[in-house]
Amino acid sequence: MSSNPKSKKQIIFQEAAELFRDKGYPATSMRDLAERVGLKPSSFYSHIKSKEEILQKICFDSAEKFTIGMKEVCDTEATNKEKLQLLIRLHIKVATEDPTTATVFNDEWRHLSEPHLSNFLALRRDYESHFLKIIEAGISTQEFKQISPSLVLYTIINSLRWLHFANKPTKELSATQIENDLIQLLLQGVEKNVL
Amino acid sequence: MSSNPKSKKQIIFQEAAELFRDKGYPATSMRDLAERVGLKPSSFYSHIKSKEEILQKICFDSAEKFTIGMKEVCDTEATNKEKLQLLIRLHIKVATEDPTTATVFNDEWRHLSEPHLSNFLALRRDYESHFLKIIEAGISTQEFKQISPSLVLYTIINSLRWLHFANKPTKELSATQIENDLIQLLLQGVEKNVL
């Protein structure tokens, strides 16, 4: 197995993401980051243009994962129930593949400046509207219960927002175990069915 | 109905909470707050001790609501399923009664300094451990499915984290409608049962 030499730029992005995750974007200083990377603060600017460039990359890279995933789901021939399952798996995949980035994406996007903030929100609106359409379709085919679609949407999306730290408290559970339990929980609830 | 004359201190706390909600705690400056309240930044310090005092009050007041609510639930004679329902109602109540405060509580607690941060985390740990016990008990009585209790805990708690802005997009839904739909969704899932 060949070693994986990371460019200094990649190291900067990685360390920055961890700091943003732990302290939040505004509370992370370039001096904090410098110490972590082992450079003087001024030396970054040979590699990156600004602090916000890092945040932009994190937010839009993650957004793209969701956009691509949604496109795949929409292009599938499948029931709405199956599509919803795929979307839940998509959220789990993004959150667990790169938990650091996923956390920053979730919590720090609001610190984007314009026009990046508006662009980001447009991507999110688009994603959510596709998600909503699937829920609405599933309700009209009677696959899903008659519950306000946006209520279902936000409940599901947010229910998965803790996953980024699932590695620690539930290390005993395998990734597929978590996936399957979550899908059962969200599709069929906590209550045990009477047989 | 008598008018409700708010003290200047109350106004400061209210405006600060809204700024913390919108921009986050570190990104909110005392100068921002001064402009909102109509005072010079230095004038606050006749009313409050520090910026962090505001955050502390918000976080610990909300934490107390959960602590009290949990105590009531634990003191009840009820099935675990009923207790879980009560807890879901508690989260909905806290989130919708004062959405601004609830948001700050949810997202900004990590900016507390020591020893407040540790105290806060201890309260949260305590709350979660009581919550977990109820889920575990419900699993052993076969009221709930065999799903990792902490997975159920975090999924439920986080699924309700969007409620603070439920006023806007779902204004058409009444509060009790939202409550009942959410309980059905979390207890029994999205899927429509086959009859």
Added chain:
DNA sequence: GTCTATACGATGATAGAC
């Protein structure tokens, strides 16, 4: 209680030597 003035450290970013 509110103001003006200010202390003083931290901030993101740049200039220019090497």
Added chain:
DNA sequence: GTCTATCATCGTATAGAC
């Protein structure tokens, strides 16, 4: 590409006049 030195600005908070 990394450094030292520095800039301009903003941060929370205080002192003291009114």
